[in-house]
Amino acid sequence: xxxxxxxxxxxxxxxxxxxxxxxxxxxxxxxxxxxxxxxxxxxxxxxxxxxxxxxxxxxxxxxxxxxxxxxxxxxxxxxxxxxxxxxxxxxxxxxxxxxxxxxxxxxxxxxxxxxxxxxxxxxxxxxxxxxxxxxxxxxxxxxxxxxxxxxxxxxxxxxxxxxxxxxxxxxxxxxxxxxxxxxxxxxxxxxxxxxxxxxxxxxxxxxxxxxxxxxx
Numbered sequence: 001x002x003x004x005x006x007x008x009x010x011x012x013x014x015x016x017x018x019x020x021x022x023x024x025x026x027x028x029x030x031x032x033x034x035x036x037x038x039x040x041x042x043x044x045x046x047x048x049x050x051x052x053x054x055x056x057x058x059x060x061x062x063x064x065x066x067x068x069x070x071x072x073x074x075x076x077x078x079x080x081x082x083x084x085x086x087x088x089x090x091x092x093x094x095x096x097x098x099x100x101x102x103x104x105x106x107x108x109x110x111x112x113x114x115x116x117x118x119x120x121x122x123x124x125x126x127x128x129x130x131x132x133x134x135x136x137x138x139x140x141x142x143x144x145x146x147x148x149x150x151x152x153x154x155x156x157x158x159x160x161x162x163x164x165x166x167x168x169x170x171x172x173x174x175x176x177x178x179x180x181x182x183x184x185x186x187x188x189x190x191x192x193x194x195x196x197x198x199x200x201x202x203x204x205x206x207x208x209x210x211x212x213x214x215x216x
Contacts, residue, residue, distance in 0.1 A: 012167045
């Protein structure tokens with residue numbers, strides 16, 4: 001029986017793509033570098049901000065430039081992280097139903113930690129997550145399993161009663177590295193094909209399907 005559902009954030013609970021793209025494009029433009037269409041960011045995000053800056057700077061990457069770009073990203077994103085960000089269909093109802101069932105929920109994201117609670121409180125103000133972690137200095141980023149293992153242990157759960165839910169191959173590897181089953185969501189940034197090829201234990205196409213899986 002599942003007692004804990006841990007979610008990824010970007011592409012799983014929230015469509016954050018436009019705000020992420022706008023913030024990175026702002027940082028790139030500040031250094032007179034080319035910017036990208038929003039849809040291109042589907043394949044850039046998921047591995048943390050440092051990797052996102054590195055990939056988008058491309059051949060113009062330098063450590064010094066990356067530091068400036070990261071600072072510009074964070075300054076812009078702090079003011080605009082919920083401008084275009086929206087909840088995916090059915091997720092609020094899903095969280096309400098899991099609350100009613102006394103199924104605990106948590107979040108682990110590669111997004112900088114400071115932005116995670118702000119986005120969750122904007123989109124899901126009446127829901128309380130057991131824990132909501134972004135990228136923290138105490139843990140290496142996903143797909144290292146340390147953050148997921150720590151969250152499960154600190155809250156007194158077992159891996160066998162935990163499900164991780166995400167939208168990318170990084171999420172699949174992350175959960176499997178921790179010895180936890182993973183459900184991929186097809187509505188996210190990467191789609192079902194990537195999740196299937198990465199070896200997701202389950203793939204769902206709607207919040208309703210995810211609820212039935214948790215209660216299956």
